[in-house]
Amino acid sequence: MPIRSVPQRGIARLLVHAWPAVLSVTTLVLAWEAYVQLSGISPTALAAPSRVLVQGFEQRHALASHTLATLQATLLGFSCSLGAAFLFSLLLDFFRPLRRALFPVFIITQTLPLVAIAPLVVLWFGFGLTPKIVLVALVTFFPMLVALVQGYDSADHDIEALLASMGASRRRIFVAARLPSALPYFFAGLRISITYAVVGAIFAEYAGSVRGLGIYILNAKNNFRPDLVLAAVFVSATLTLCLFGATILLQRVTMPWTRLVERKP
Amino acid sequence: MSLARLELKSVSKRFGELEVLDDISLSVSRGEFVSILGPSGAGKSTILQLLTGALRHDRGEILCDGAPLESNSHRFAFMPQRDALMPWRRIIDNATLGLEVQGMTRAAAREKVQPLIAEFGLAGFERHYPSQLSGGMRQRVALLRTVVQQRSMLLLDEPFGALDALTRARMQRWLSGMWTHHNWTVLLITHDVREAVLLSDRIYVLSPRPARILRHYDISLSHPRPPAGDPMLSAIEADILQTLLTLEERPCRTFVPL
Numbered sequence: 439m440p441i442r443s444v445p446q447r448g449i450a451r452l453l454v455h456a457w458p459a460v461l462s463v464t465t466l467v468l469a470w471e472a473y474v475q476l477s478g479i480s481p482t483a484l485a486a487p488s489r490v491l492v493q494g495f496e497q498r499h500a501l502a503s504h505t506l507a508t509l510q511a512t513l514l515g516f517s518c519s520l521g522a523a524f525l526f527s528l529l530l531d532f533f534r535p536l537r538r539a540l541f542p543v544f545i546i547t548q549t550l551p552l553v554a555i556a557p558l559v560v561l562w563f564g565f566g567l568t569p570k571i572v573l574v575a576l577v578t579f580f581p582m583l584v585a586l587v588q589g590y591d592s593a594d595h596d597i598e599a600l601l602a603s604m605g606a607s608r609r610r611i612f613v614a615a616r617l618p619s620a621l622p623y624f625f626a627g628l629r630i631s632i633t634y635a636v637v638g639a640i641f642a643e644y645a646g647s648v649r650g651l652g653i654y655i656l657n658a659k660n661n662f663r664p665d666l667v668l669a670a671v672f673v674s675a676t677l678t679l680c681l682f683g684a685t686i687l688l689q690r691v692t693m694p695w696t697r698l699v700e701r702k703p
Numbered sequence: 704m705s706l707a708r709l710e711l712k713s714v715s716k717r718f719g720e721l722e723v724l725d726d727i728s729l730s731v732s733r734g735e736f737v738s739i740l741g742p743s744g745a746g747k748s749t750i751l752q753l754l755t756g757a758l759r760h761d762r763g764e765i766l767c768d769g770a771p772l773e774s775n776s777h778r779f780a781f782m783p784q785r786d787a788l789m790p791w792r793r794i795i796d797n798a799t800l801g802l803e804v805q806g807m808t809r810a811a812a813r814e815k816v817q818p819l820i821a822e823f824g825l826a827g828f829e830r831h832y833p834s835q836l837s838g839g840m841r842q843r844v845a846l847l848r849t850v851v852q853q854r855s856m857l858l859l860d861e862p863f864g865a866l867d868a869l870t871r872a873r874m875q876r877w878l879s880g881m882w883t884h885h886n887w888t889v890l891l892i893t894h895d896v897r898e899a900v901l902l903s904d905r906i907y908v909l910s911p912r913p914a915r916i917l918r919h920y921d922i923s924l925s926h927p928r929p930p931a932g933d934p935m936l937s938a939i940e941a942d943i944l945q946t947l948l949t950l951e952e953r954p955c956r957t958f959v960p961l
Contacts, residue, residue, distance in 0.1 A: 596787040603755040603781040604804040604852065614800070618791045695791050695832040 485665035494669030507649035511639040515574025527586035556645035573642040578631040585627025589620025625689040636678045706769040714763035722913035738891040738899040741909030747892045780854035786845040788833040795829040801852035823847045839870040856888045883926045
């Protein structure tokens with residue numbers, strides 16, 4: 439019998455790659471459901487997945503509007519962070535001594551505990567969108583900056599020397615060699631940071647807000663509704679996964695040369 | 704008497720205490736294929752760096768068409784040891800890189816490179832990425848990128864060093880044919896004796912560091928050269944190899960602590 443060597447595409451390939459994950463998650467959810475049903479634990483302590491699903495569905499309009507607020511804060515904050523990280527990465531690449539001056543400051547921003555800083559940011563900027571943007575930017579700026587700076591440095595020295603021998607300027611070498619070399623690092627940073635961004639936004643909302651998943655979770659907790667807390671957690675996890683997926687999609691579009699099958703003549 | 708395209712007169716270079724080049728004199732005439740042959744770490748690449756402007760020599764003179772070489776003149780088209788192709792650029796766009804740096808638009812540069820694609824055995828691969836090509840093909844792209852710059856001279860730094868033996872032999876023959884056809888002026892850096900003998904009009908043999916010119920060989924055989932194993936070529940190869948091997952056995956004159 440001939441072996442089928444036709445590459446699998448789309449859904450079929452996805453299923454082949456995803457089944458271990460699907461299996462493990464399904465097992466986990468089933469075990470959780472079984473435990474709640476069999477132990478008779480109070481739903482105010484631990485809600486069964488089925489209850490989370492039903493209650494979450496009933497609350498879908500509230501959840502959707504709060505999710506939208508969180509998404510907005512996440513994307514706005516992350517965009518600001520990306521812009522700032524890119525500007526600073528340029529600055530640090532073209533003016534080397536600045537690295538030693540600024541990196542310690544940036545590292546310190548990473549040591550600030552979110553629990554302490556979130557209420558302060560709310561205190562300074564109020565209950566609107568601003569504190570969320572600030573907090574999301576604060577947690578994602580540094581990973582993005584490090585990714586970019588390291589990415590520039592990863593540029594092949596031979597390519598840089600070649601460009602120099604052709605008479606390329608420093609700026610030209612940056613655009614032609616260092617910037618494209620940073621792309622894989624940029625996307626690695628993006629994947630990590632986008633998950634931080636969602637957590638950062640929810641934390642900011644938790645510390646004080648009118649809308650958003652963070653404040654929804656706080657209210658659900660105060661009303662002894664762990665099922666709704668879990669429903670919101672489920673939504674935020676889904677949101678993060680979607681954003682994560684979007685970065686992978688973006689990478690595939692931006693870096694077509696990395697997903698090529700080696701077809702050597 | 705016509706001026707040499709490139710002439711080095713008693714060029715020396717040292718890095719701090721380390722003397723790398725000592726009294727190097729050589730010349731390359733228009734349309735000539737000249738090789739610099741030497742052991743690893745002899746300072747072959749340093750010579751290239753002096754020519755590309757990455758380094759300045761300490762003593763001596765470097766003349767290009769009779770005039771001192773300016774540090775920013777970019778008279779030479781340089782092909783590095785590894786192909787240094789940009790993985791994110793398609794083959795055609797890798798080939799046009801030098802022209803784009805010179806200020807040509809991408810479209811104009813592509814137009815200029817396109818007629819050479821077939822001759823370099825790359826027809827049908829213009830839209831491919833470097834990772835899709837074999838080592839030999841990548842090296843041809845690198846050479847194409849070098850020659851389209853239309854500089855007065857090609858500097859090739861061990862261009863086939865990373866290829867397997869069979870591909871290397873094939874590429875050497877191919878380069879020889881291309882050179883005969885295009886009448887390029889080439890300075891090749893290599894440690895492969897056979898490669899140097901097969902391709903060159905003249906070979907300068909370097910000593911280990913500090914590098915001096917030990918001997919030079921004028922090879923007056925016409926191109927294309929006879930196939931491998933030809934007694935004339937073998938005799939020259941054997942002679943050069945003997946020169947290099949005798950060197951290796953000599954004790955180091957200076958001890959350089961790490």
